[in-house]
Amino acid sequence: MKRKALTVAVKLAMTGALAGALAACGGGGSDSSISTTGTxxxxxxxxxxxxxxVYVNGTRFATSGSVDSDDGLEREDQLEKGMILKVEGDWDDRGEGRADRISYDDTLRGPISGMSWDDVARTGTLTLLGQTIALDGRTVFRGATPTEIAANPQGYRVRVSAWRLDDGSFQASFVGARAIGLDFDDDxxxxxxxxxxxxxxxxxTFTINGFPIDYTSAVGDDDFSLDDLADGLVVEVEGRLEGGTIVAEEIDDEDDWFSDDxxxxxxxxSIYxxxxxxxxxxxxxxxVQITGGTEFDDLRESSLADGLFIKVEGSFRDGALVAEEIKGKESDAELDGRVESIDLTNETLIxxxxxxxxxxxxxxDDDDEDDERRSRVQDIQSLQVGDYLEIEGRQRSTDGGSLEAFSIEREDDDEDDDYELEARLDAVGSGSITLMNLEILLGGYSVSGAQVGNEVEVQYRRTSGGQYELTDNVDADDSSDDDSDD
Structure with missing residues (x-):
């Protein structure tokens, strides 16, 4: 269901209510008295x-301003985009909610041993305490850019909020970096x-993905007993790095995201x-248990596989999440281009x-070191005509075709007037092609082998007459995506 929380927020700003909204929702907290329909x-x-x-899973949760965490975070204004939260409360189908409690826990924290980063593809890998962490365009970096970290990885410590994958590695959602010596607690x-x-x-002793743990001086955290340690058990370990070994101080079993209540x-x-x-x-x-009543959105049950990034809604019963809806969250389209117009009322850009x-x-997010913590309203208002954006999202066929944005990153001072679009081909004509309701003139370039439904990579530009034309041959992938629809 399409949610209009952003429209409400922008209208507040446009009518002069932004200052009051920020006083209630920004800084140290927000107005937890906001009512919801409680669906x-x-x-x-x-x-x-x-x-x-705080926006989580598309819902704007009003909060009290406090955060439960063992990792030095106590207030909402210490959170960053990309941090994975557990929000307990109420929410409705309009995208409005009330948080009774917000919890955060670092997935990994410590010195980096290595990192690679491709600034064009916006993908990379970070190695920390022997663990492999995948990075991509949806990973939020704070404290240093990925390019800076990759240039001197041993010079940084990081805190990472990430999803665990099927092979024991991680997909980073947030990476917060500090130069060695500017520590979180100590180096x-x-x-x-x-x-x-x-x-x-x-x-x-034991190992996690080959990294040695010494727990001779450790204690169990909360109600976890060290006597319950066993091969195959997922645990969280906090301690000190001495040489190539973690000397554990506290050990706990994996977070219980949900309870039977x-x-x-x-x-x-990500599925594993x-x-x-x-x-x-x-x-x-x-x-997660699929039943005969489980609905699928943006994917089919037959396309489920380890590593696929999804969202599951349902109820937690007898130790399992009984899925009512499973929604695909993998992006299937990318666009690098310049903002031509902004419609705040309908929350759209051209x-x-x-x-x-x-x-x-x-x-x-922005492609710089600006760690200024903006509100959602300020995020939207910061977008300007002429900005060069990198966008990942989902191709939609409604209203002739559009791109639902999962992530938007603004490139600073990018003077490039050549654009790139990766999406499914909607039409092929004698002199043009169409993708997401955008007609692009061939201009003498080849579309040989490209057919409707193919995934294609297109490079193009805007002409002085306001049309769009190719600047290179079309690169086609003959595998069509039959899971994408509205």
């Missing part, structure tokens, strides 16, 4: 996409999460341990001829 009550787990209250304080292997209860739950993450025969998979340690739809899930 859902339970727990929502997902990455922060905006502020002015040797670390946190790691993963599966226990090579447990030696006599020596009181939850009426409604929703969570985003998928079993088609039992119609089950795991998402961030939560067992970017190099393509209509881009914003939603409560859209992450808006």
């Amino acid at each position: 859902s009550s339970g727990t929502s787990v997902g990455a922060v996409s905006g502020f002015g209250s 040797n304080e670390v946190e790691i999460e993963g599966v226990v292997t090579n447990l030696d209860s006599s020596a009181e 939850d009426d409604d739950v929703e969570i985003t993450g 341990d998928f079993d088609a025969s039992s119609r089950q998979f795991t998402l961030n340690g939560v067992t 970017v190099s001829g393509v209509r881009v739809q914003l939603t409560g899930n859209t992450l808006i």
Whole structure:
């Protein structure tokens, strides 16, 4: 269901109510007295996409301003976009909610041992405490840019909020960097999460993805007993790095995202341990059960596989999330282009001829070191005609075609007037092609082999007459995506 929370926020700003809204929703907290229709009550787990209250899973949650965390965060104004939160409260189908409690926990924390980054593809890999962490265009960086970190990885410590993947590696949603010496607690304080292997209860040691843990001086956190340690158990370890070993101080079992008291739950993450025969998979340690009543949006059950990024809504019963709806969250289209017009009322942009739809899930960020914490209203208002944007999202066929934006990153001072679009081909004519209601003239370039439904990569520009034309041959992929629709 399309949500209009952004429209409400922008209208507040346009009518002069922004100052009051920021006083209630920004800074140290927000007005938790905001009422909702209460159509859902339970727990929502997902990455922060905006502020002015807190946006998680497309819902604007009004908060009290406090955060529960063992990692030095106490207030809402210490949160960053990309951090994965557990929000307990109520929310409705209009995208409005009330948070009774917000919790945050670092996934990994410590010194970087290596990092690669491709600034063109916006993908890379970070290595931390022997763990492999995938990076992409939806990973939010604070404290340093990915290019800066990759140039001197051993010079930084990071805190990482990430989704655990099927092979034990991670997909980063947030990376907060500090130069060595500008520490979080101290330079040797670390946190790691993963599966226990090579447990030696006599020596009181084990490994996580090959990285050694010494727990001779550790205690169990909360109600976890060290006697319960076993190979195959997922644990969180906090301690100190001494040489190449973590000397554990506290060990806890994996976070319980939900409890049997939850009426409604929703969570985003990457699938692992998928079993088609039992119609089950795991998402961030939560067992998800598909039933005959499960609905699928933007994907089919047959396309479920380990590593696929999705959102699941349902109810938590007897230790499992019984899925009512599973929605695909993988982007299937990308656009690099310049903003030509902005429609605040309908939350849309025209970017190099393509209509881009914003939603409560859209992450808006800048490609610089500006760590200024803006509200959602300010994020939208910061976009200007002429800005050069990199957009990832989902191709839609409604209203002739559009791009639903999952993430928007603004490139500083980009003077490039050549645009790039990766999307499904809607039409091929004798002198033009059409993608998402954008007609692009061939201009003598080849579209050989490209057919309607193919994924294509197009480079183009805007002419002085206001039309669009190719600047290179069309690169076609003959695999069509039959999961995408509205």
